[in-house]
Amino acid sequence: MLITTETTAKQQLKISTELIQITYGSHPTPFGPALIAFTAKGLCHLDFFDDDSIRALTQLHKNWPHATFYQDQGATTTLTQRVFAPPSQQDSQSLRLHLRGTDFQLKVWLRLLNIPPGHLISYQELAQLIDQPSAARAVGGAVGRNPICYLIPCHRVVRSDGSIGGYRSGVARKKALLASEANHP
DNA sequence: CTTTAGAAACATG
DNA sequence: CATGTTTCTAAAG
Numbered sequence: 308m309l310i311t312t313e314t315t316a317k318q319q320l321k322i323s324t325e326l327i328q329i330t331y332g333s334h335p336t337p338f339g340p341a342l343i344a345f346t347a348k349g350l351c352h353l354d355f356f357d358d359d360s361i362r363a364l365t366q367l368h369k370n371w372p373h374a375t376f377y378q379d380q381g382a383t384t385t386l387t388q389r390v391f392a393p394p395s396q397q398d399s400q401s402l403r404l405h406l407r408g409t410d411f412q413l414k415v416w417l418r419l420l421n422i423p424p425g426h427l428i429s430y431q432e433l434a435q436l437i438d439q440p441s442a443a444r445a446v447g448g449a450v451g452r453n454p455i456c457y458l459i460p461c462h463r464v465v466r467s468d469g470s471i472g473g474y475r476s477g478v479a480r481k482k483a484l485l486a487s488e489a490n491h492p
Numbered sequence: 493c494t495t496t497a498g499a500a501a502c503a504t505g
Numbered sequence: 506c507a508t509g510t511t512t513c514t515a516a517a518g
Contacts, residue, residue, distance in 0.1 A: 409510080409511075411509080411510060411511085412510090412511090429504090429505095430503075430504055430505085431504075431505065434504090434509095439509075441507090441508060441509075442504095442508070442509045442510075443504045443505060443508075443509090444502070444503095444504045444505080444507090444508055444509065444510085445502085445504090445508075445509035445510045445511085446503095446504080446509085446510095447502060447503050447504050448501085448502050448503080448504095448509080448510060448511065449509095449510075449511090450503060451502070451503045452503095452511085453503095461503080464503075465503095466503090466504070466505085467504075467505060468504095468505080471503095472503055472504085473502090473503030474503065475503070478503090481503090
């Protein structure tokens with residue numbers, strides 16, 4: 308998986324995105340409807356929603372404040388199928404991701420990509436993995452802003468005490484995701 | 493319009 | 506209640 312990252316740390320923030328074009332669409336997935344979007348450099352957004360796709364779309368605009376947006380259902384259909392293809396026919400090798408966030412967020416998200424299916428980790432353990440053992444809560448914040456649900460497996464992060472913890476688009480969906488990978492790990 | 497300071501908000505422990 | 510980071514708001518340059 309090829310990953311392009313972009314930091315929002317400095318003033319480059321605006322300059323770097325003002326010419327970016329984003330194509331998006333919403334599609335049904337095994338875990339409910341999702342908004343999916345990509346730039347020229349790769350998949351940049353994947354978010355489940357229930358009823359109001361507006362909220363999801365608003366979030367997309369927030370993450371890429373100076374981009375221009377085009378809705379194109381046809382263009383995102385294939386991408387969605389690829390992402391949610393059964394493990395047997397995964398070609399995620401060639402999948403490209405385009406991530407944008409603060410340095411801290413990028414660290415958290417990238418580390419999360421290495422957590423294998425079926426494996427659970429606590430917010431604290433994740434904090435330790437990025438060498439900031441006392442930043443468990445900050446990690447919670449970063450995980451909660453994961454721009455690419457499912458692919459960046461934020462659903463595998465749970466509380467230290469064993470309880471499920473939160474999920475931005477519904478704890479029920481978090482459980483469904485975990486149950487699904489418990490079946491075919 | 494841009495910068496700054498401070499408070500409030502968080503998918504925690 | 507402390508933690509680290511981010512976002513929001515208001516005020517000022």
